[in-house]
Amino acid sequence: MKLYDNATAPNPRRVRIFVAEKGLEIPLVAVNIQRKENHAPEFLEINPLAAVPVLETDAGEPISESLAICRYLEALHPQPALFGTQPDEKGRIEMWIHRVEFEFVQRVFLCFQNTHDYMKGRMPQVPEFGELSRERAQRFLDLLERQLAGTRFVAGDGFSMADISLLCGLEFGRVIGIRATEQHAAITRWHEEVAARPSAKA
Amino acid sequence: MKLYDNATAPNPRRVRIFVAEKGLEIPLVAVNIQRKENHAPEFLEINPLAAVPVLETDAGEPISESLAICRYLEALHPQPALFGTQPDEKGRIEMWIHRVEFEFVQRVFLCFQNTHDYMKGRMPQVPEFGELSRERAQRFLDLLERQLAGTRFVAGDGFSMADISLLCGLEFGRVIGIRATEQHAAITRWHEEVAARPSAKA
Incomplete structure (x- = not known):
């Protein structure tokens, strides 16, 4: 598993905080937005919307959208529950x-x-x-x-x-x-x- | 349980379709937006954002935001799963x-x-x-x-x-x-x- 990330963009931070709250460690891959790496053909393959973050799962599937990544991680690692239990x-x-x-x-x-x-x-x-x-x-x-x-x-x-x-x-x-x-x-x-x-x- | 609804607004329709897909029957309470009933003090009590839909649960708690209502109903009635299982x-x-x-x-x-x-x-x-x-x-x-x-x-x-x-x-x-x-x-x-x-x- 790896997380395509950018240190200053606001969206990826949500996922990094979520990962920290879960006590997980996921390798980060820095995507340089200033140099438009998010618009490179190989990045558009994993997210045609050209946005970070994107999680690549162990099965190699890209999941984009911060909340979707967090919900996927919650399903894999239910505790501590950050979307509720009841x-x-x-x-x-x-x-x-x-x-x-x-x-x-x-x-x-x-x-x-x-x-x-x-x-x-x-x-x-x-x-x-x-x-x-x-x-x-x-x-x-x-x-x-x-x-x-x-x-x-x-x-x-x-x-x-x-x-x-x-x-x-x-x-x-x-x-x-x-x-x-x-x-x-x-x-x-x-x-x-x-x-x-x-x-x-x- | 009851659903504060409006027949022509786009947001409540998502919830009505979801309810139909689940095979549930939830009584609807029509909120007249043209007459600004959604801005009446008693409606603002249940949703300060003045928006429909709002679900009132059996415990009397108001849940607003279409996706939140659907997710609540999915948690109560998991099948058919409309947010996935794995x-x-x-x-x-x-x-x-x-x-x-x-x-x-x-x-x-x-x-x-x-x-x-x-x-x-x-x-x-x-x-x-x-x-x-x-x-x-x-x-x-x-x-x-x-x-x-x-x-x-x-x-x-x-x-x-x-x-x-x-x-x-x-x-x-x-x-x-x-x-x-x-x-x-x-x-x-x-x-x-x-x-x-x-x-x-x-």
Whole structure:
């Protein structure tokens, strides 16, 4: 098994943290995005969408999409469970993964892609849409604040995949100035706890 | 158990099809979006994001986000499995769900929200971004065509959640002119087969 990775891109970090939480060791293969190695024909063979991360399984099958890789690893190594074990817990965790991914992480990415200098010339930018995405991502933090005022972790008492998604999205958001403010005491408390876990260094 | 639903919105249809494929019967509660019932205080109690569908479990807990509802139901009623049973199959299905949801369905929604007359006055529109989303959604169909030229269903030989996501996204896409063309013979063949399943009427 090996993981096609990039040290600075936000998506692969989710998988590296997940792997660390599971106590697994998976060899990393660095893909240089600046040099466009992800667009080379041999990489497009394993992911036609030209994105990292990609896990190559022991059977040689490529699995891309961060959440799909994590779910595959959860199926192989169920403990510690990061997607829940009982139906209600699975539903609750999945609900928060989707909220965090669609309402926050994707909007952080859309803001970055449409407003940041790094993306100039890499894709067409529509700054007006980037700014709308910024507002919406920032607004989601208010809903999250209410949730985290009542729970230790995003989806309840236990650490889950939803915390990993949020940690990566929140820390990447700094690049474009999206962050928890002084009105977000619960998010700040949560962030300190989650960022102190050894897996956060991954 | 009951499902807060809306007959014309694209998201709840995924859950209705899933429920039909499982052979379940769950009472529907119609939420009138035109009359903004989804923004009423009592609805915001069950989903602060003001979106349908929401499943209320037998324990009275609300679960929102279509995929989370489906996964909860899969955990309660494992057969027929629509998210896979073995690790490699689970990973493959999840990969295709994410590709279809992020690369296609979300872009269909972004195009609709930013270009369609129905959304005027409901949210700020950025037509330029809507048109970029249209192009990207349409381009994803070329990748999907290559996949479906080699497999019966989106994620392989078996019908899965990935097919449900694609069916709903593809049929909703018609509203804004995103559709399979004569270059997409495999998608058209797939669409005819999947649309003929009894669940597609849900």
